[in-house]
Amino acid sequence: MPFRIKIPRSTIDRLPLYYRCLNIIEEHGIEEISSQVLGVRVGIDPSVIRKDLAWFGELGKRGVGYNVIYLKNAIGRILGLDKDWPFILVGAGKLGTALAEHNQKYGRHFHLVGIFDRDPDKVGRRVGECQVSPVEDMAAFIQTGDIKIAMLAVPAEEAQKVAHELVKCGIKGILSYAPITLSVPEDVVVYNADYNLDLQRLAYYLTNTSQFSWGE
Amino acid sequence: MPFRIKIPRSTIDRLPLYYRCLNIIEEHGIEEISSQVLGVRVGIDPSVIRKDLAWFGELGKRGVGYNVIYLKNAIGRILGLDKDWPFILVGAGKLGTALAEHNQKYGRHFHLVGIFDRDPDKVGRRVGECQVSPVEDMAAFIQTGDIKIAMLAVPAEEAQKVAHELVKCGIKGILSYAPITLSVPEDVVVYNADYNLDLQRLAYYLTNTSQFSWGE
DNA sequence: CACTGTGAACGCCTTCACAGCG
């Protein structure tokens, strides 16, 4: 159910924050929540929340607030979390390995189904619930499995080449831990998870000590 | 050298992208670069780059472009990378451990100087170049070392409590891998590195296949 | 002549205030 109108990117970026928060609120057994209270929890202005949600219809009840479970599910559907997203990991180094094992705990809607590495020493190793496969098998795997998402945790030098190959195989979304800007076609989405970027942004705010600012 | 005027957050968010790119360009031995060419490399519109840089003075030469090394250093200074940033890691689980070991390779301006964990089994273990210390030692360590940055890689349940403690000890910037929204005072900056957020945002764009969008 | 620096126009997100409903 793609949406006709163009939703602001900033809205989309916030939806996962709401979603994450609603999960916790649900666990607390709370059934209704106002944009006010939710706002405090996620650190976002209530009117922003209402505007964000309004893009997708009337999700709340006037005079009452939002039903926690209903809203959570609605946002889930909007984000596309009503289906399962298989994804692969390229690069089974230290970071890649950790990501793979870490994933077990959290990913409810995202399932790591394959790990690939160039290094023959790593191939065959068991990492989390997968076994590392040689990159040569990657293309076929992506295509037969209809995989759309890839995590990229290879060294800078290889990242662009790998990204290019991923795209060629049909990958449409890349979460990249590589410390370079990837060049990809317009219909492919890249998110940058290189944490040095965030550290540097932190450094800026700590250096220029105004009373900024707030996360995400 | 804090800046008087309020620089747009979006500008600050892009500076590390420029910086990262300029490092690579420098390695290629290129000496001058135009906003045009840099724009292609970082995937950002040239006029945005010029506007961003203009906040900090006249960094380029009209008719010529930007001197790569000079610009790199200028951005480095702006971000506060002319000094070293020691930081600590809290949480020596799978992810924390990987981050610690990964850090060796990249961090030029950020140095991991301490790792803390509650679990006695993990305390004493060697991770990267540090040894895991008990959380009880954390407060003293932060204060005597005048540490300002912390990476947070503890389970969701503990994250808020730990964050609170970090702030109390004088931490001003947190890079959080915990899957919750941290509540911190206004003068503390939090960046969210929980990759489930990014995966969900990816899922949105893949579900609502317009010809969006672009990374970072 | 090439490319930066910049004021002005534009467009978009956020803020605000209140109308609409339960």
Next chain:
DNA sequence: CGCTGTGAAGGCGTTCACAGTG
């Protein structure tokens, strides 16, 4: 009466076009 949904106002970053300069 409380809180959402929403049009209108405002603020802010981006885009544009060109003046400025080596």
